[in-house]
Amino acid sequence: MRLYYEVALRSYRRWIAYRAATISGIVTNCFFGCIRALIFIALYHARGEIAGYDLTDAVTFVALGQGMLMVLYLWGWWEVADTIKTGSVVTDLSRPYDYYAYWLARDMGRAVYHLLFRGVTSFVVIALIFGARLPASFGQWLLFALSVVLAAVTSFAFRFTVNLSAFWLLDVRGVGSAAAITATLFSGFEVPLVYFPGWLLLVSNILPFRGMMQTPADIFLGHLTGAGALAALALQVAWCAVLILGGRAMVVAATRKVVVQGG
Amino acid sequence: MDDPVIVAERLEKTYRVPVKKGGALKTLVSRGTQAVHAVDGISFTIAPGEMVGYVGPNGAGKSTTIKMLTGILVPSGGQVRVAGLDPTRQRRTLAARIGVVFGQRTQLWWDLPLIESLELLRYVYRVPEARFTENLTAFRDVLGLDEFLQTPVRQLSLGQRMRGDLAAALLHDPPILYLDEPTIGLDVVAKGRIREFLLEINRERGVTVLLTTHDMADIAHLCPRMMIIDHGHLLYDGSVEAIRDRFGTERTLVVDLETDEPSPLTGLPAEEIRADGLRRWLRFRRAEVTAAELIAAVSARYGIRDLTIEEPEIEDIVRRIYQEGIGTRNE
Amino acid sequence: MRNEKASKSMPVMPKQPVPSVRPSVLSPQSSVLRTEFSLYLRFIAARIRGQMQYRASFILDVISRFLVNGLELAGIFILFHRFSSLGGWGVGEIVFLYALVTISFAFHEVVAQSFEDFSLTVRQGEFDRILLRPITPIVQVLASDFQLKRLGRVLTGVVALILALMRVHLTWTVGKLLYMPVVILSGIFLFAAIDLIGGTLSFWTIERTEVINVFTYGGVYMSSYPISIYQAWIRRTFTFFIPIAFVAYYPGLYFLDRTDPLGLPRFVSFLTPAVTVIFCAVALCFWEWGVRQYQSTGS
Numbered sequence: 001m002r003l004y005y006e007v008a009l010r011s012y013r014r015w016i017a018y019r020a021a022t023i024s025g026i027v028t029n030c031f032f033g034c035i036r037a038l039i040f041i042a043l044y045h046a047r048g049e050i051a052g053y054d055l056t057d058a059v060t061f062v063a064l065g066q067g068m069l070m071v072l073y074l075w076g077w078w079e080v081a082d083t084i085k086t087g088s089v090v091t092d093l094s095r096p097y098d099y100y101a102y103w104l105a106r107d108m109g110r111a112v113y114h115l116l117f118r119g120v121t122s123f124v125v126i127a128l129i130f131g132a133r134l135p136a137s138f139g140q141w142l143l144f145a146l147s148v149v150l151a152a153v154t155s156f157a158f159r160f161t162v163n164l165s166a167f168w169l170l171d172v173r174g175v176g177s178a179a180a181i182t183a184t185l186f187s188g189f190e191v192p193l194v195y196f197p198g199w200l201l202l203v204s205n206i207l208p209f210r211g212m213m214q215t216p217a218d219i220f221l222g223h224l225t226g227a228g229a230l231a232a233l234a235l236q237v238a239w240c241a242v243l244i245l246g247g248r249a250m251v252v253a254a255t256r257k258v259v260v261q262g263g
Numbered sequence: 264m265d266d267p268v269i270v271a272e273r274l275e276k277t278y279r280v281p282v283k284k285g286g287a288l289k290t291l292v293s294r295g296t297q298a299v300h301a302v303d304g305i306s307f308t309i310a311p312g313e314m315v316g317y318v319g320p321n322g323a324g325k326s327t328t329i330k331m332l333t334g335i336l337v338p339s340g341g342q343v344r345v346a347g348l349d350p351t352r353q354r355r356t357l358a359a360r361i362g363v364v365f366g367q368r369t370q371l372w373w374d375l376p377l378i379e380s381l382e383l384l385r386y387v388y389r390v391p392e393a394r395f396t397e398n399l400t401a402f403r404d405v406l407g408l409d410e411f412l413q414t415p416v417r418q419l420s421l422g423q424r425m426r427g428d429l430a431a432a433l434l435h436d437p438p439i440l441y442l443d444e445p446t447i448g449l450d451v452v453a454k455g456r457i458r459e460f461l462l463e464i465n466r467e468r469g470v471t472v473l474l475t476t477h478d479m480a481d482i483a484h485l486c487p488r489m490m491i492i493d494h495g496h497l498l499y500d501g502s503v504e505a506i507r508d509r510f511g512t513e514r515t516l517v518v519d520l521e522t523d524e525p526s527p528l529t530g531l532p533a534e535e536i537r538a539d540g541l542r543r544w545l546r547f548r549r550a551e552v553t554a555a556e557l558i559a560a561v562s563a564r565y566g567i568r569d570l571t572i573e574e575p576e577i578e579d580i581v582r583r584i585y586q587e588g589i590g591t592r593n594e
Numbered sequence: 595m596r597n598e599k600a601s602k603s604m605p606v607m608p609k610q611p612v613p614s615v616r617p618s619v620l621s622p623q624s625s626v627l628r629t630e631f632s633l634y635l636r637f638i639a640a641r642i643r644g645q646m647q648y649r650a651s652f653i654l655d656v657i658s659r660f661l662v663n664g665l666e667l668a669g670i671f672i673l674f675h676r677f678s679s680l681g682g683w684g685v686g687e688i689v690f691l692y693a694l695v696t697i698s699f700a701f702h703e704v705v706a707q708s709f710e711d712f713s714l715t716v717r718q719g720e721f722d723r724i725l726l727r728p729i730t731p732i733v734q735v736l737a738s739d740f741q742l743k744r745l746g747r748v749l750t751g752v753v754a755l756i757l758a759l760m761r762v763h764l765t766w767t768v769g770k771l772l773y774m775p776v777v778i779l780s781g782i783f784l785f786a787a788i789d790l791i792g793g794t795l796s797f798w799t800i801e802r803t804e805v806i807n808v809f810t811y812g813g814v815y816m817s818s819y820p821i822s823i824y825q826a827w828i829r830r831t832f833t834f835f836i837p838i839a840f841v842a843y844y845p846g847l848y849f850l851d852r853t854d855p856l857g858l859p860r861f862v863s864f865l866t867p868a869v870t871v872i873f874c875a876v877a878l879c880f881w882e883w884g885v886r887q888y889q890s891t892g893s
Binding site for chain 3: 374
């Protein structure tokens with residue numbers, strides 16, 4: 001356990017070193033957040049509730065989205081696929097630690113950095129400019145925090161699986177783009193899922209991606225409470241378990257492939 | 264004597280570099296600057312067909328000088344003429360008359376086969392077709408380009424890439440060639456091939472070569488004349504022989520012994536300056552003993568498995584020039 | 595022996611260096627421009643040949659770019675499925691704006707990506723090499739990166755344009771037909787000029803150029819919506835400072851026969867080419883000045 005904590009801590013520190021990138025990242029998130037919020041303000045003009053969301057819900061969702069964007073890191077993470085391409089994965093697999101847990105720890109260190117520095121700042125700035133709806137009780141905050149952790153783990157487990165496909169595919173970029181597009185759309189990042197037309201909403205309900213953004217946001221906004229919130233969290237846990245088990249099975253298969261074919 | 268092709272008179276380059284004080288935010292707001300004299304009043308001339316080594320420690324002002332000679336950098340003071348042109352004002356005209364090779368960076372296009380890079384350069388420099396073919400045939404032969412002419416540059420080995428770069432720099436028949444560390448990172452065979460080629464183009468085509476390097480062996484093989492620069496000043500401008508006789512007198516014989524012997528080794532006309540297991544470094548003076556005599560002396564007492572002779576490093580020579588002064592400065 | 599071989603294989607250099615051929619049929623200036631343009635085409639052709647060697651990967655790249663950028667388009671359609679209109683603008687009109695800005699931006703990415711990545715060129719010392727060649731530096735920079743696969747985004751824009759025209763019943767006039775390509779071409783130049791300014795900044799700094807990117811990408815994103823919905827500082831920034839509003843919204847008012855709710859005069863729609871010319875001139879001057887600064891500081 002200690003080892004994985006140290007791995008996560010080092011990963012966190014490595015990211016903290018890029019101060020200039022953090023600042024320009026915050027500027028980017030805030031700017032896009034402002035544009036999105038202003039679009040919603042214009043859309044909601046002279047309208048009350050649409051699909052159960054009022055303007056404050058929509059703007060808060062925008063602020064949360066900009067805050068969560070880098071925590072989930074859905075685009076452009078190819079670290080594992082790169083080690084597979086260069087072949088250095090062979091040594092990584094033979095090291096005396098759990099390969100899956102090692103990468104999970106690394107990614108959690110990164111996610112904590114992005115949450116604390118880019119996420120919170122971007123959320124606060126956008127919320128201060130446009131106003132936001134905050135959780136009313138401590139319990140709601142707690143459920144939200146749990147949901148965010150589960151969202152980060154789900155995101156990692158999903159990206160890791162996509163990366164591992166490099167063991168079997170020559171070029172993972174195609175699969176990678178498709179994966180990122182699907183995840184961005186069906187998590188609610190592009191447009192909150194509540195606005196989806198019925199049939200698309202049905203599709204999004206059975207996919208793991210809603211747990212990355214829509215579920216935490218609905219808990220934060222108070223649209224999911226009590227038993228509904230617990231059921232949503234349970235679904236998040238279930239998807240985490242499925243994705244992690246699937247990923248671990250892929251690691252086993254990949255190890256066998258490496259051993260048999262010698263890389 | 265021909266008119267010189269390169270003339271530098273009291274050439275100067277002063278940079279203003281920001282001084283960091285306080286935190287990152289403070290440096291963003293108020294930037295104090297400090298003047299750094301990278302090149303501080305250097306004068307020299309180079310005649311057509313000369314091959315001159317230009318050496319000095321890192322940060323001594325070598326590449327700043329070269330940049331001013333090519334027109335990339337505008338001097339802060341003094342005069343430069345290269346091939347009768349003012350590099351700053353006539354940079355593009357001058358560009359057609361010089362060839363430049365950086366050992367660390369290629370001018371070839373990374374994703375294209377070597378031949379395509381060379382053909383594109385023909386249009387860049389507007390080399391007439393016949394002349395291009397003639398030159399390419401010659402370089403293919405001497406540099407052995409044929410084996411990798413169709414290979415994308417990114418797949419070439421360092422030595423192959425350097426051969427390609429040399430061809431690229433000379434396709435337009437420049438009368439002047441600047442080389443910046445042309446043998447860096449190459450193995451002995453590749454180094455030898457590059458040096459051989461440089462000697463030939465200097466001899467056969469009369470190309471004037473100015474060469475910066477860290478490797479004293481490059482200078483020893485190629486250049487009758489060398490200039491040493493340090494802290495922006497010319498410490499020495501004269502024959503390589505004179506420097507070798509005065510400061511290159513101490514060389515080091517590195518031997519790998521067959522069996523371990525107590526350190527230091529005794530009874531030799533040399534001094535053991537370092538020991539690392541079976542490997543010993545023996546410093547000797549040219550005036551006292553030849554390398555052959557020393558090797559004979561060592562092998563008479565000890566079993567030797569392997570040996571090399573190390574020439575003095577540029578840094579050592581510069582250090583000794585400071586310590587002992589210099590009496591042979593040409594001016 | 596060896597010498598003999600050498601002199602056989604090494605033709606002796608002509609006494610005079612080969613003079614640069616400069617046909618003087620037209621004025622020397624325009625002939626230089628012409629040769630440099632044909633040289634640029636040669637470079638591009640060589641690059642395209644290289645990129646076409648991996649055809650499967652090329653097609654995959656185009657498709658994935660098409661889809662990635664289509665995500666935003668899908669988002670617009672989903673939103674308007676619920677909201678149906680925004681300040682009197684329907685989904686077709688919004689998508690029309692999206693198409694205009696996307697096509698311009700995407701073509702600019704095909705031809706002028708090298709400006710955006712220019713800080714790398716400077717940091718790796720490649721700009722020194724550019725100064726060492728007898729070709730105008732900006733032509734060399736442009737020629738250094740040309741990615742046909744970025745046409746995937748152009749495709750997204752074209753699909754968006756078709757979808758928009760299926761919903762909005764534009765009354766086409768000769769004027770609109772003629773002005774449309776002018777607007778798109780202006781947009782390409784405008785985006786290239788913005789990147790050129792950002793690129794020039796990298797002679798001095800690395801970080802600040804990234805902030806420019808925020809405004810380019812952010813500007814593209816906001817351009818799909820009527821600029822009247824934004825706050826005054828945003829409108830002014832993208833009208834006077836980084837004039838992206840002239841790529842889609844202002845000319846869009848003319849194409850869609852709409853009036854600006856903030857009471858902008860009609861002629862503003864026709865300022866796009868003029869603004870582009872001015873902005874490009876400013877960008878070029880800034881660039882030239884930056885190159886001179888680089889030559890005196892060498893940083």
